[in-house]
Amino acid sequence: MGKTINLKRTGIILIILSLAAFLVMTGSCTSRKSKLDSRNLIPAKELVSVLVDIHLTDGLLTIPKINVWASKLDSITTYYHVIEKHGYTKQMMDQTLNYYFVNNPKELSKIYDQVLGILSEMESRASSEASSELARSSDVWPGKDYYTWPGIGYSDTTLFDVTLTKSGIYSLAFTVTLFPDDQSLNPRPTIYSCAADSITNGKRSYLKSIPYIKDGMPHNYSYNLKVIDKPRHIRGWLYNYENRPGGLNKHVQIENISLSLTTATLTVQ
Numbered sequence: 713m714g715k716t717i718n719l720k721r722t723g724i725i726l727i728i729l730s731l732a733a734f735l736v737m738t739g740s741c742t743s744r745k746s747k748l749d750s751r752n753l754i755p756a757k758e759l760v761s762v763l764v765d766i767h768l769t770d771g772l773l774t775i776p777k778i779n780v781w782a783s784k785l786d787s788i789t790t791y792y793h794v795i796e797k798h799g800y801t802k803q804m805m806d807q808t809l810n811y812y813f814v815n816n817p818k819e820l821s822k823i824y825d826q827v828l829g830i831l832s833e834m835e836s837r838a839s840s841e842a843s844s845e846l847a848r849s850s851d852v853w854p855g856k857d858y859y860t861w862p863g864i865g866y867s868d869t870t871l872f873d874v875t876l877t878k879s880g881i882y883s884l885a886f887t888v889t890l891f892p893d894d895q896s897l898n899p900r901p902t903i904y905s906c907a908a909d910s911i912t913n914g915k916r917s918y919l920k921s922i923p924y925i926k927d928g929m930p931h932n933y934s935y936n937l938k939v940i941d942k943p944r945h946i947r948g949w950l951y952n953y954e955n956r957p958g959g960l961n962k963h964v965q966i967e968n969i970s971l972s973l974t975t976a977t978l979t980v981q
Contacts, residue, residue, distance in 0.1 A: 754800050754808045756819070760826045762805075765794050767831060852876070853884075853971040859951065861962035870950040870966060875908045875943055881975040882937040886950060889931070890924045891963040896953035899924045899964070903935065903948030911945050919948075924964075932968075946971075 754762065769790060795805050812820040855872040876882055890899060900921045906914040919935050937946060950966050 752804060752807060753811055754804055756823060758798065758800075759808060760823055760830070762795055762798050762800070763823065763827045764830050765798070766791050767827065769794050851970050851972050852882075853969055855969065857967070857969050859964075859966040861964050870952075871948070872950070873945075873947045874971065875945050876937065876939045876973075877908075877943045878973055879939050879941060880973050882939065882971060883934055883974045884937060884946075884971045885932070885934040886969040887930050887932050887967050888924055888950075889929065889965040889967075890926045891928045892926050893961065894926055894963040895955075895961040896951075896964075897955040899926075899951060899953045901933070901948065901950050902952040903946065905937065905944045905946050908943035908945045914945075930965075936974075 792802050792805070795802065812823070852874060853872070854874045855870070859870050884903070900923050902918070902921060904916040904918040906916050919937075922933055925931060937944070950969070951962075951964055
């Protein structure tokens with residue numbers, strides 16, 4: 713992460729230096745502080761927004777299709793289009809950068825830091841959204857994502873049945889809240905797997921059963937399911953118990969259920 717931040721800071725500085733170099737070439741820079749004042753400057757807060765968009769534009773220009781589209785424009789011209797989108801002119805940007813470079817470089821450094829903070833937050837948010845989307849796209853859970861008793865009929869069940877075809881390690885995760893007045897005996901999940909081509913009479917491999925706690929508090933549970941070479945059939949109940957009388961008072965909530973491929977390739981040692 714530190715390296716990414718340093719690269720961003722370097723990129724922002726290079727962009728501003730590029731703009732400054734252009735100002736030098738066009739003769740708009742001066743070393744005489746007496747000629748520079750704070751009138752007609754882009755406000756610092758707005759300058760931060762402009763520099764953020766300039767940095768994002770610089771990143772977009774590395775995308776081949778966009779680069780081809782913008783090939784007729786040099787990078788400085790592209791930056792000035794961004795400035796105009798914010799309602800400012802090239803002359804105002806010239807004067808603002810001149811002022812900060814000559815009169816107040818420390819304040820310019822603070823502006824760098826604000827820009828960097830915004831870009832870092834955007835990167836973090838984008839990364840989080842990408843991770844969430846990836847998790848959603850890889851979720852193969854076949855059942856409902858929420859079960860609760862009382863509230864649904866006795867015939868409803870947490871039975872699930874799925875065939876995992878891709879080799880790798882899957883994670884089955886869920887949250888269970890079992891209340892003290894629940895009358896089930898030895899409540900637990902019961903999950904087994906077998907070869908997908910021998911569901912009826914194939915050898916079953918049961919996962920370790922974890923007793924649920926009747927304390928009215930949510931508890932998180934997870935299982936790792938390995939699929940090597942051949943597809944595996946996974947079947948079971950998230951809420952299973954030993955007593956089966958009619959009218960049994962069940963009081964449980966099961967939520968946050970997911971079954972996702974976490975490692976696409978499995979290394980066998």
